[in-house]
Amino acid sequence: MLLGPSLLVSAILFSLGVVGVLLRRNAIVIFMCIELMLNAVNLTFVALSQRLGLDGQVFVFFVMTVAAAEAAVGLAIVIAVYRHRDTVNLQNINLLRG
């Protein structure tokens, strides 16, 4: 397998995720970008595991498990927020302002 291109793709995916989180306002989209970052990291784990042993692949399963749990909780929160405020635009959700 090609390590360099794999890591490059992973870095591009991660950067896309970061930029998405930074720039987008919709909670669902930001959530998807976070998932994108997690999967970029997964890709890195898998790519590097060919050099450094199977630990990375094992870790991927953990990340996927956590991501699944996070998706369940996160989406539930988004739905709850939407029910209360009729929007999921994060610019309008600023109750914690000091």
Added chain:
Amino acid sequence: MTELAGSAADRVGLAILLPFLGFLVNGAVAFLRPQAKRLVSVVGVGSVAAAFAVAVAVFLAVLGARPPAPYVHTLWTWIATGDLQVDLALQVDQLSVVMLLVVTGVSSLIHVFSIGYMRDDPGYARYFAYLNLFVAFMVVLVLGASFPVMFIGWEGVGLCSYLLIGFWFEEREKADAGLKAFLVNRIGDFGFLVAMFLIFSHTGTLEFRDVFARAPHALAGGTATAIALFLFMGCVGKSAQIPLYVWLPDAMAGPTPVSALIHAATMVTAGVYLVARCNVLFAMSPTACAVVAGVGALTALFAATIGLKQWDIKKVLAYSTVSQLGYMFVGVGVGAYAAGVFHLVTHAFFKALLFLGAGSVIHVLHRAYHHTHRHADAQDMRNMGGLAAYLPWTSRVMWVATLAIAGIPPLAGFFSKDEILGAAFARGAASPFYYLVWAFGLAAAFLTAFYMARLMLYTFHGPNRTGDLERPHLAEAPWVMTWPLVVLAGLTVLGGALNLPHVGTLHRWLEPVTEASAPYLPTLAPATGVEITLMVLAAAIGVGGIWLATRVLKPAALLTPERAPAETGFAKLLLEKYRVDELYRAVIVRPLVWLARVVLWKGVDAGVIDTAGVNGSAAVARGLGWIGSRLQTGQVGTYVVLFVVGAAAVLAALLRFGKP
């Protein structure tokens, strides 16, 4: 010294314990069953009489043993820290035994008198509780074997004095009088404390025995003077000398037996006792001696002049007490310690008698006004007059006391006062300053005779001014109040025998205590011719004062307070007590109150502590919180940006500085 061990002297602590138990019982009764007056009387008088019995037993033991050095009975170790070791120890020697006898003896009589005087007072149990507590503390004062133990008693009697002056605290001015006594005494106590610190830092101990043994080589001249003067500052407060005498006349707000016991016979003489006890420290410093004698002489004369013009019978006696205390300080100041203590003892007899007699008069007048529901001043001599016909016994015994205080031979006051004046005169040969002291004392003796004769004439002679409705109710006080007077009158007559000239029983008795100071003092033995001249002069002065009073004063022309014309000129100044209270108010009290209110309260407390300290620190915290809250925008985007920047910074730092 060994002979006293195992004798009654070992049980001298009972003289403290018994009145203290009396205090506990009476205090409990005051809370639980305030009407149980019979129980209170038995416990109150019984405990003090038992203490007197203990005192007599101890006296007999000392009389038998004649200890050359004080016998110290240690109860337990009180303070043990570093170099300081203070035992709760009681000292039995010739001086403390004399004081013990006087304190418990006079206290017993006054307790008996109080049964009659306070009979109808709702605070009967509380009164006896305080009075018992006072006796306990007073005995601690005279028996303490070290400065701190004495200080317990010193402060304790001050507390009881405060409680009893303000006994009728529902009346504002009486509560204030108690407060005044307490506060003025604080100034003196400060001096006592400083003296204790100085003594400890220079001699390394606070036990009387050790201090006096080490003092001659441990204290340089200046230090000895400083210690003596600070001690004297304590005496000035407690014994009401210039400039701190102002509390004693106000202390007359308390019940009259209290005035007799605390503010005439015992507590106020504690200062004289302290000087006599520390005679070495004072004798080592000629300056201190001169100050003590000078202040005493000045006070004796000054207070006597105020006494000339007072209308309140108790105020006259109060200024008389201040004046007589001045005499005692002249005595101990010139180094005639036995003479000072002698006058203390005789004064305890005749002044207690005078106060109790005045109490009896006030009691009778008060009772008469109570019958007719008239509100007149039962203490104003202008409401009295001619009472000799109604209170024959009181009148007789008070005349005895008056002649004694005026220095008429052969009554007790003549011998004690004469001895003090003689000693002052004798010391004048060495330093002429003491001639002035003597002259002041002589002048005061004349005034004493005059104002006491005035008191007697206005109270007991001439026409009665009490009121036509009240007159039928005037009758001698109950028996329980008169017999203590008769006993005291007997002591007043015979007291002079304690220390007759050239016999000097008391003088020789006290020698083991006073001999340590003898090397520092000139011998005080005037030539016999001079001595006799002085005696005749003193007696003539006393007679002259009384004679002048009978010639000048017209009891028949006296008007009741409502109709009396206002005084003018010097008489007004005397009536207003030289306006010393007003002066103190203007010079000390008001600046202090101003300092407290404007500077300390409005400035330091409200300004610095509240504004800068309390509210300032709160404002700083709030400001920091506000700055922190600016970071909390509530925008997830902002947080993410900060998070990313932070993560990037950490990453960069790891790459730059982290180990490979």
